[in-house]
Amino acid sequence: MLQSKLPNVGINIFSRISKLANEHQAINLGQGFPDYNMNPQLAQYVNEAMQKGFNQYLPMEGYLPLRNAIADKVNKAYGCNVQPTTNITITPGGTYAIYCAITAVIQTGDEVIVFEPAYDSYIPNIELNGGKVVPIKLEHPTYAINWEQVAAAVNTRTKLIIINTPHNPSGSILSAHDMQQLDKIIAGKDIYIISDEVYEHLIFDDHVHESVLRYPRLASRAFVCFSFGKLFDCTGWKIGYCIAPEILSAELRKIHQYNCFSVNSAMQAGIAHFMQHNNTYTQINIELQKKRDLLRQLIKDNTPFKLLPGKGTYFELYSYAHFSQLTEIEMVHALIKNCGVAAIPVSAFYSHAPVDNKVIRLCFAKKEETLQEAAQRLKGCESILK
Numbered sequence: 001m002l003q004s005k006l007p008n009v010g011i012n013i014f015s016r017i018s019k020l021a022n023e024h025q026a027i028n029l030g031q032g033f034p035d036y037n038m039n040p041q042l043a044q045y046v047n048e049a050m051q052k053g054f055n056q057y058l059p060m061e062g063y064l065p066l067r068n069a070i071a072d073k074v075n076k077a078y079g080c081n082v083q084p085t086t087n088i089t090i091t092p093g094g095t096y097a098i099y100c101a102i103t104a105v106i107q108t109g110d111e112v113i114v115f116e117p118a119y120d121s122y123i124p125n126i127e128l129n130g131g132k133v134v135p136i137k138l139e140h141p142t143y144a145i146n147w148e149q150v151a152a153a154v155n156t157r158t159k160l161i162i163i164n165t166p167h168n169p170s171g172s173i174l175s176a177h178d179m180q181q182l183d184k185i186i187a188g189k190d191i192y193i194i195s196d197e198v199y200e201h202l203i204f205d206d207h208v209h210e211s212v213l214r215y216p217r218l219a220s221r222a223f224v225c226f227s228f229g230k231l232f233d234c235t236g237w238k239i240g241y242c243i244a245p246e247i248l249s250a251e252l253r254k255i256h257q258y259n260c261f262s263v264n265s266a267m268q269a270g271i272a273h274f275m276q277h278n279n280t281y282t283q284i285n286i287e288l289q290k291k292r293d294l295l296r297q298l299i300k301d302n303t304p305f306k307l308l309p310g311k312g313t314y315f316e317l318y319s320y321a322h323f324s325q326l327t328e329i330e331m332v333h334a335l336i337k338n339c340g341v342a343a344i345p346v347s348a349f350y351s352h353a354p355v356d357n358k359v360i361r362l363c364f365a366k367k368e369e370t371l372q373e374a375a376q377r378l379k380g381c382e383s384i385l386k
Contacts, residue, residue, distance in 0.1 A: 006124055013120070013348040017332065021342035027374045030332075030342040032168070032314045034365045038233040039280060046270030054269040057262040061253060062090025062241065066272035070241060073275065077200075080213040086246040089253055090263045094198040094227035094240035097252075099125045100259070101194050101223035101242060102160070104251040106131040110159035115145060117349030119168050119196065131159070135352045141308045141319070141359075143170035147181040154185060161186070164196040165210065166203055169349050169361045170317055171310015173207060179215050186221060192248070193218060198227035198240065201281050203312035204289040213243065220245055223252065228271055230314075231281050233365075239267050288365065292316060295364040298375035304382045305360075314365040317346060321358035324386045328356055331385065335360075339381040341374045 017030045061067070067084035074080050082088060091097040098121060106112060108130030114122050116135050123133050136149050150161070163182070165174040186193070195212040203209050212218045223244045229235040242252060295316060299305050305318035320331060328345030335341050343360040364371065 005128055009124055013344060017336070017342055017344060020333070020336050024336050024340065026336045026340045026342045027370060027377065028342045029362045029364075029366065029371075029374055030344040032363050032365065033235045034233045035370055036233070036367050039274075042232055042234070042270060042274045045273040046266050049266040049269035049273070052269075054265040056265060058265045058268060060257050060261050061085075062088065062263060063265070063268035063272055066090060066268045066275070067241075069272050069275035070243075073281075074213060074243065077209075078211045078213040080211075080219065082213075082243055083246070087243055087249055089242050089244075089249055089256060090268060091225075091240050091242055091256065092260050092263050093229065093238040094196065094225045095121050096238075096260070097223070097225040097240055097242035098122070098162075098194060098196060100252045100255040101225065101244070101248075102126055102131070103129050103255045104223075104248065105160060105192050107159075109157065111155070111157040112160040112162065113150060113153055113158065114162050115164070116351065117143075117169055117346055117355075118162075118351075119164060120349065122162055123351050132157075133352070134158070135350075137350075137355075138167075138170065138172070140357050143167060143172040145174070145178060145181075147178075147185070150181075151185050154189070154191070158189070158191055160192050160194060162194045162196065163212075166199040166310070166312025168199065168313050169315055169344070169346055170308070171313045171315055173203060173311045174210050176210055179210050179212070179218060183215060183218055187217070191221065193222040195222050195224045197224055198230045199313045200226060201231060201284055202288055202314065203285055204292060205311060207311045209312075223248055231284070232271070232274075233284075237264070237267055239263055239271070288314070291364045291366065291368070291371065294368060295362065295371050295375075298371060299362075299378075302375040302379040308359060314363050315361050316364060317359050317361055319357070319359050320385070323382060324358070326358075326385065328358060328360060331358070331360060334385050335378075335381075338384045340377045 014031050021028045067088040071084045102125045106129040110131045112126045112131045113134045212222045227240040304323045308317040328347040332345045346359040347355050
């Protein structure tokens with residue numbers, strides 16, 4: 001008889017909510033993907049790459065001109081000099097990079113500190129590798145890290161700490177103070193870091209992204225994971241990269257070469273060309289902040305939901321504790337079935353203990369008309385959501 005390695009894992013919340021949304025023809029503000037087109041010049045460059053013959057395997061570690069472009073971007077953004085040949089690996093998405101990083105360092109019995117609510121891939125990946133999850137709850141409603149709790153949780157079995165900034169689902173960001181606290185905690189210890197920074201450029205209100213790459217001692221122990229899908233509005237391409245010291249990159253590549261080996265060639269070539277001539281990633285936050293601000297105003301004007309303000313990502317959190325006692329999953333189902341709008345319950349991002357703060361997550365990476373139609377559908381729904 002087959003013994004499942006993940007006996008408690010089923011179809012994830014995003015698939016379930018999207019299916020329910022389709023059944024009820026609801027506007028899907030749950031799953032994090034744009035409903036507008038990506039930059040047409042990037043699509044053109046990928047098409048040209050196909051026509052030029054970029055249709056066969058590229059080197060396992062990735063197309064060198066693309067890695068060169070990444071190194072240049074990282075140097076300009078974070079003042080960090082990385083070597084394209086030894087420190088950068090192109091991967092089929094940021095989630096895949098995180099999986100390879102976890103697999104590279106975690107062995108049976110190793111402990112991994114994870115901050116909840118957490119992106120849903122972390123914990124299954126840890127468990128697949130025989131690791132033990134040590135969950136620490138972020139402080140609601142600010143979703144800040146309590147570093148005293150982190151220090152108390154660290155012991156000789158702690159092998160890895162996973163951080164995520166800007167944070168999915170809350171939109172909170174880590175500050176320079178947070179990075180300094182993390183540096184103090186791991187100093188002199190055999191602890192690695194995975195820094196999930198897939199929303200690095202989706203940060204608003206003139207806040208600064210505190211990448212681990214800004215901090216040499218942290219960077220020397222870290223796998224830092226990024227996503228072109230989030231950067232260039234092409235989430236379905238599933239292409240990203242990981243930056244790590246040479247010794248960590250070598251271990252990650254051992255996993256990568258036997259899982260994927262080589263990432264989509266034409267997309268690598270097209271993105272490399274695009275990055276040489278177009279730095280739109282430095283402006284993407286401007287347009288997204290307009291969408292975020294529009295959603296904030298629409299929700300405020302048309303619904304009873306209260307904003308829990310974030311500083312980055314595709315997402316905003318909204319509380320309803322002041323007007324309804326529905327659980328989060330009940331609220332999400334009611335929104336889909338009765339109002340025609342899909343959201344995600346933040347409780348789905350906790351795994352080890354039931355949490356019901358009465359908070360939902362909405363995605364604002366949508367056309368203006370999509371956000372406006374969603375607000376119209378939510379208008380007057382308060383009476384049926386109690």
